[in-house]
Amino acid sequence: MSETDLNQRITLTDEEGGEHEFEVLEMLEVEEQMYAILQPIDAQDEEAVILRLEKDQDGSDLLAYIEDDAEWDRVAEAYDTLLYEEQGGSDEDLQS
Template structure:
């Protein structure tokens, strides 16, 4: 795992959490980060966050609160993973 694929996020309580960036998807002019927690976790479930730009031009990651938007990104990610396993281009 390359270090450039790692990101550390701080939660609301100030705790730092390390993630591997699995992919960045661009869908309908929005970008989404697919992250995998690196902490000891029995579930290896990826986290999907929307990437936006703040007033200073910095990238900010936001939780997706809209269920339809989350489903759209999750389905697209699943297609990417499936295509990759089958050796297909997506």
């Protein structure tokens, strides 16, 4: 996935074989690891989903759930900071 994939729709399949469509809101790098911020298409009022971008054995991109709470918190905080800065805030405002 690259920056050109932003705002594109992707379909992910869950463990039961159900398909879910998402819009790619953001690709975010945190501590040298890439993450995808996805918004469910059919439920715009739901929170965005954060998934880690990994490579399979063939070198193809795949998305993985984040099982570590500390890792998820770091990525969520980085995304919140990015949104805040896009709305005109600054890092200094967040430190107060």
